[in-house]
Amino acid sequence: MSDFIHVFTPPAEPGGPILLLLHGTGGNEHDLLPLAELLLPGAGVLSPRGKVLENGMPRFFRRLAEGVFDIPDLKLRTQELAEFVAETAKTRGFSTKQVVAVGFSNGANIAGSMLLLRPDVLGGAVLFRAMVPLVPDTMSDATKTPVLISNGRVDPLVSAEQTEQLASLLRSSGADVTVAWQNSGHELTQQDVTTAREWLAQRRSRPAAR
Ligand code: MLT
Secondary structure: OOOOOOEOOOOOOOOOOEEEEEEOOOOOOOOOHHHHHHOOOOOOOEEEEEEEEEEEEEEEOOEEEEEOOOHHHHHHHHHHHHHHHHHHHHOOOOOOOHHEEEEEEEHHHHHHHHHHHHHHHOOOOEEEEOOOOOOOOOOOOOOEEEEEEEEEOOOOOOOHHHHHHHHHHHOOOOEEEEEEEEEEOOOOOOHEEEEEEEEHHHHOOOOOOO
């Protein structure tokens, strides 16, 4: 049993979306709860706390330096988080197709890694300030999984090339990727919230593609 300290709230309607909230470095399971409320009121939430500590700050996987990831640890942590989502779906009685990851920074990076290695546990994803987490040896099939990447034009941590590389990597696994550019750096803005809210609403009005 893979376990994480977490918050779970079921969706208002049975079968409704469940946002898998993945915080940034130094965050916790409570950080993104207000964001979830803004993005999709009535959605369920599954919000785990990252288990890796960097100088006391929770993260979802180890890094060797800023933007330089410990790939074996990232792979292991991605599988662990995917198992947690799959097991929680079983015990709480929902389908993983209902699950839409919403990740910021380090949380967006593990969500990207899940899309690349374990797309079976996600119905979609919103990635705020995401980088290329890893390049998998073999591509998984994420056919038609809707993904929104919302990145900043002047982010000192994530270059435009990184963003484009992530988008094309995800597209090559079949994901349906939208890239939204915000006039900002690494921090989240109101425009990120508006973009993601509209994207999620549009997606809800269409029947699930997979
Ligand atoms: C990461 O480590 O995932 C990225 O550098 C973003 C961050 O968390 O600072």
